[in-house]
Amino acid sequence: MENLRIGFIGLGNVGGKLAENLLNNGADLTVRDLNPELVAEFVAKGAKSAASPKEMIENCDVVITCLPSPAASAAVLEADDGVIAGMSPGKVWIEMSTTDSAEIKRLAPLVEAKGGLAMECPVSGGCHRAATGNIAIFAGGPRAGFERVLPVLTILGREVLHTGELGTASMLKVLTNYLCTVHLCALAEAWVVAKKVGLDMNMAYDGIRISSGNSFVHETESQVILNGSRDINFTMDLVIKDVGLFDKLAQDAGVPLELSPLVLNIFKDGMAKYGPREFSPNIIRRLEEAVGVKVLGEGFPEQMEDNQPPARGAEVVPRNRQAQG
Numbered sequence: 012m013e014n015l016r017i018g019f020i021g022l023g024n025v026g027g028k029l030a031e032n033l034l035n036n037g038a039d040l041t042v043r044d045l046n047p048e049l050v051a052e053f054v055a056k057g058a059k060s061a062a063s064p065k066e067m068i069e070n071c072d073v074v075i076t077c078l079p080s081p082a083a084s085a086a087v088l089e090a091d092d093g094v095i096a097g098m099s100p101g102k103v104w105i106e107m108s109t110t111d112s113a114e115i116k117r118l119a120p121l122v123e124a125k126g127g128l129a130m131e132c133p134v135s136g137g138c139h140r141a142a143t144g145n146i147a148i149f150a151g152g153p154r155a156g157f158e159r160v161l162p163v164l165t166i167l168g169r170e171v172l173h174t175g176e177l178g179t180a181s182m183l184k185v186l187t188n189y190l191c192t193v194h195l196c197a198l199a200e201a202w203v204v205a206k207k208v209g210l211d212m213n214m215a216y217d218g219i220r221i222s223s224g225n226s227f228v229h230e231t232e233s234q235v236i237l238n239g240s241r242d243i244n245f246t247m248d249l250v251i252k253d254v255g256l257f258d259k260l261a262q263d264a265g266v267p268l269e270l271s272p273l274v275l276n277i278f279k280d281g282m283a284k285y286g287p288r289e290f291s292p293n294i295i296r297r298l299e300e301a302v303g304v305k306v307l308g309e310g311f312p313e314q315m316e317d318n319q320p321p322a323r324g325a326e327v328v329p330r331n332r333q334a335q336g
Contacts, residue, residue, distance in 0.1 A: 015039065017163065018071035020064060020087055021108070022049040024244040025134065026077030028141040029107065029167050034058055036166050041067055064090070065097035068104075073163065077107040080252060081114045088118050100126030105160060107132050109188065109253055112178035112260070115151070119177050128156050131177060132164060133184035137231055138244035139315040144324070145169040151180030165324035172327045182260060189257035192250055192274055192291075194228035199295035202236060202306045212237055212308035231315050232292045237308030241293040243315065248287035250278050 015038070019030040022044040034040050034056055041059040044050050050060050061067035064087050068074045074094055078084050084106060088094045094104055095118075104122050106115055106129070119129035130152040140146040148168035150157050157173045164171045174180045201224075205215045216237060219229050232243050254275050261268045281294045299305055 015073065015163070016041070016071040018043070018061065018067040018074040019077070020044070020067065020074065021077040021079075021083075022046070022053065023077070023079065024138050025141050026107070028138060029075075029077060029134070029146075030058075031056075031142070032144045032167055033163075038166075041071055043067055063092035064088075064094045065092040068094050068097040068102055069099075072101075073103040073105060073160070075105045075107055079108070079249065081108070081110045084108050084110055085114065085118065088121070095121050095125060098122055098125035098127040102127045103130065103156075103160060104128070105130050105132050105163070107134060109133050109184050109256070110181050111256055112181040115181055116178045119152075128152075128159065129177065130156050130160050131180045132160070133180055134168060135184060135187050137315060139231075139317045140169075140319075143317040143319065143321050145317055145319050145321060148172070148324075149174050149180035149183050151175060151177050161326065165326075167324070169319075169322060169324045170327045171324050172329075185253055185257040185260060188250075188253040189271060189274075191228055192254050192278070193270060194226045195232055195292065195294065196274055196277055198226075198229055198233055198236070199292075199298055202233070202295060203298040203302060203304060206304045206306045207302055212306065213310070216308060216311075234311045235290075235313065235315065236292050236295055236306060238311040238313050239305075239307050240313040241290045241295075242313060243290060243292055245291045246288045247278055247282040247285065247291055247294070250291045251275065251282060254278065 017033055017038050018041045020043045022030055022042060030042055041061050042050055042053045043061050054060055076084055076087055104127060115131045122129040130150060132148050132150045134141060134146045134148050136146040144167060146168045147170045148164050149172050150164060151174045174183050216233060219225055235242055258271045258275055261271060278294060281297055285293060295306060
């Protein structure tokens, strides 16, 4: 990353942690966010700020976007003072938002028409891993483009998977977020039943952890459920956006799903009851309130912490490509 000027747009729950990793690793960093207080925090730590996305790409080699919706990314790219307006040959746009694969494929040619490179690189693994640089990254785009951005991605993440052409990373990302949500809904039911039948919550946590019922979601989100904070830095409106993207992907492919619409309706009901910015693990409240219990354990953390030592990331090579190599 030596002498590479990086711009970062979107300093929210995930984006702010990714941007801080770049800053901590000595990047020449310029930031932008609609919240001026977040920008000021980064400037105080040594980052620069940009008056517009256009100004940012004009003064940076790479601009990364990490935004809450496809519409937000489109606005940042296509506005009169947006990234595309300032794009020029040799510049790079990396989209790290969870977005629609059709949208990344629509925007990429606009970047390429100005001589730039477009790559989609959504992340997976939770805010606590984004903070330590141990998050996973899916990277979609040409192989040559992947190799060009890999030095930046291995600072931001631990395991980096080249998924193929543009659009594949976004599709894989919404698939994994859908699976995460299914696991969360199933855990909410399991926890309320466990409480109602009188199982010890701490014992049950470890029982699930060492069993065939275990999952990444259990090892993380179950802990903040049992703490009572339910704080996983992810909210119900974002779940509905992500599962909605997966549901649309399936519909467009002609796959008659059964679980996905059900999960989407569960979270729509949760959002109607508790608001769009309620933490997603509090979907368990629907069942807790229905049967008059509160699922709590002892000694669980208020927020997740990543205990994996930080390390430089590396490419994950699928088995079929290993055989080819």
